[in-house]
Amino acid sequence: MQADIQINARWVAPLSASHSRTVLHNQAVFVKDGKILAIQDQQATSHEADQVVELNDHILLPGYVNAHGHAAMSLFRGLADDLPLMTWLNEHIWPAEAKWTTGEFVLDGTRLAIAEMLKCGTTTYSDMYFYPHQGAQAAVESGIRNVSFTPILDFPTNFAQNADDYIEKAVAAHKHYHNQPRITLGLGPHAPYTVSDAPLKEVTTLADQLDIPVQIHLHETAFEVAQSLEEKGKRPTQRLADLGFLTERVSCVHMTQISDDDIQILKQTGASVVHCPESNLKLASGFCPTAKLLSNGINLGLGTDGAASNNDLNIQGEMKTAAMLAKAVAEDAAALPAWQALEMATIGSAKSLGIDDQVGSLDVGKWADMQAVNLSQLGQNPLYDPISQLVYTDSSRATEYVWVEGKALLEKGQLSEASGLDEEQLIANAVQWQKKISQN
Template structure:
C-alpha cells in the first residue's frame, strides 16, 4: 500500500533499547501519523511524498520528562541563588503577581517554540492553569503530558488540595480524547502535600490509569525536614502510603542512599534526572549510574527555564552523561548510548507513554527529528552516537515531526511565528520589570 510519507536518511536510530544500534541507508514510511515500516532505501514501496534527508540522522524526538513551561517568561529573573531563597523570595512572589491564564498561554508557546527547534517532540509540564498550557501545545502540534500541580496551600490557581484535584480531573472534559495530550496528576512534593491528598491521588491515578509525577529528594533540607516531622525519609514515607508504583515518576532524587534505591527498585517507579537545574541550584547529584545498575528506569528533564536557563534536552543529555562519570568516578558510567536512551525511550517510559512514542517502531506515532551531520561542528565524524551526545548537535536539528506533521522544516517553525514569540516575550519582560 502507498504510504503518506517516506523519509530517506543516511543513519537511523530507532532507540527501541539502550544499545542505540545505528542503521544505515534506510527508509521510514509513515501513514496516518504513525510509523508504518522501516525498509532498505532500495525498497520499491510507494509514498505520496518523499523527503531526502541526505547526511542526516533520523531518530525519535526528544522527550522532556519534566518542566514548568510557562516559567520561560521568568528566564534569568533570579539567578545564582540557593533553592529556597530562589523560591521564597523571588519565584513564589513573582508567580503570585503574574501567573494567570494569559501568562501561562504565552509562556508555554515560547517554551514550545524553543523545544521544537532543539528536537523535542514531547514534553511533560507541571504548572498552574494547565488548560491554557495544553491549549498552547495543541495549537502548536507538540505532544504534551500535563501533570496538574497539587498542593496543600492556596495559589492563584486553587485554594487547597481538593480543588487542585478537581481542576485536574475537569481537564478530561476538553482534552481527554485529544491524541496529543496525556493527563496526569502532579503532587508538588512531600513537603507541600500531606498524607491524605497523597493517598487520594494514588487511588484516582490507579482508577483512571493516569501517570503521576512528584518532586522528590531534591535537597538535603527536604530529607532532614521529613526525618524531623515524620521520623522517616520522604521515599520511605511515600512507600508506606502506597504512593510509589510504575505509574510514578520521581523528579530530581539528588539526596538518596541505598535504602531509597532499593525502594525505587521494588516499586517500579522511574526517576527523572534534571542535571543542569540541580547543578545551578546546588541541589546535589543524582547517582544515575547506581540507579541504572539497580534496574531503575531513568528519563531526562530540563526543569523550568527559570532554573536552567534553557529547554534544550540535548544539552541536558550531554551534562547527564558527563556528570555521571564524575559522580561515579568512572569514565565508562552512563555511556553515550545510555544517555540517548534516557532522552527518548527512557523518558517516554517514565511518563507512561512508551507505547505511543519515544522510539521508531511500527505502530507508534511518527514523532521524529532529523539532525544534519554534514555541518562543520560535526566534523570529523567517527561515531554517530558519540557525536549526538557530546557535541551541541541540537544546533543541527533541521526537521521535526509530531504524529507525522512537520513542525520544523529546515530549521523554521511551521506552526509558530518566531518573530511574534520574541516580541511577546519582550513585552512580558517589560511588564514584569515595571512591576
C-alpha cells in the same frame, strides 16, 4: 501500501527493541496516517509515498521526550539566578507567580517554551504548571505532544485554594482533554514538603481509577530529607512508600539525595526517576547517582526543568551534561555512555511518563514522532560515531526537521506553518512580558 511520507536518511537510530543500540545506514522510513509504517533499506523498499524527503547528511531518530518542566516559566527566564532552591522559591519565584500567573501568562509562556523545544528536537514535553487548560491549549495548537501534570499543594495560589480544589481542577482538565490523542493529563503533587498525607493518598486512588500518570519533586535537596526526618521520622521516599504512593505510574523528579534504602524502594515499587542535571547544578541541589540507579534496573528519564532554573529547554544539552556528570559522580569514565544518555532522553523518558507504547523509539505502529539532525556541519566533523556526535557536541543547533504524528513542525531549521508558531511574534511578546514584570 501507499505511504504518506518516505524519509530517506543516511543514518537511522531506531532505539527499538530489535535495534536498541544499532545505527542503520541508508534507510527509508515510511509514515502512514501519522504512524510508522515501515523501516526498510532504501535500495529494497516495497512501498511508495506521496512525499519523499531526502536527508543525505542527517541522522533520523526519535524526537526527544523532555520528561520534566514548567513550560510557562519560560517567561521567568533569568529572573532570579545564582540562589539556593528555597531562597529562589520563597523570595523570588513564588512571589512572582502570585503576581503574574494567569491563564494568559500560561498560554503565552507555554507557546514560547514549545517553540524553543521544537527547535531542539523535542517532540513530547512534560509540564507541571497551573492553568493546565491553557497549557494544553498551546500544545494542541502547535501540534506537539504533551503530558501535563496539574500541580497539587496544600496552600493557596492564584490557581486554587487547597488540595481538594487543585485535585478537582486536575480531574476536570483530564476529562476535557481525555479524547485528545496528543494530550495526557496527569496529577502533579508538588513535593512531600508541600502536600500532606491525605491528598497524596487521594492522588494514588484517582490515578488508578483514571489510569493516568503521576509526577512529584522528590529528594531534591538535603534540607528536604532532613526536614522529613525531623518532622515525620522517616525519609521522604519511605514516607511515600508507606502511603502506597510510589507505583509504576509515578515519576520522581530530581532524586539528588539517595541512600541504598531509597534505591531499594524505587526498585520494589517500579517508580521512575527523572534526572534534571543542569537545574540541579545551577541550584546546587546535589547529584543524582544515575549510574547506580541504572545498575539497579531503575528506569531513568531526562528533563530540563523550567527555564527559570536552567535557563534553557535544550534536552540535547541536558543529555551531554547528564553523561558527563555521571562519570564524575561515579568516578568512572565508562559510566552513562552516549547510548544510555540518548535512551534516557527518548525511550526512558517516554516510559517515565507512561507513553512508551506510543513514542520514544522508531517502531512500526508507533506514532511518527521523529527528528533529523544534520551531521555534516563544521562542529560535527570529523565523524566516527553518530551517537557520540549527538550526545557530546552541540548537535541541537543542527536539528533541521521535527515531525509529530508525521506532521512537519520544523523544516530546514525553521518553525513550519503547521506549528502555528511565529518566532518573531513570540520574541516580541516575551519582551512585552519582560517589561511588565521588570517594572513591578
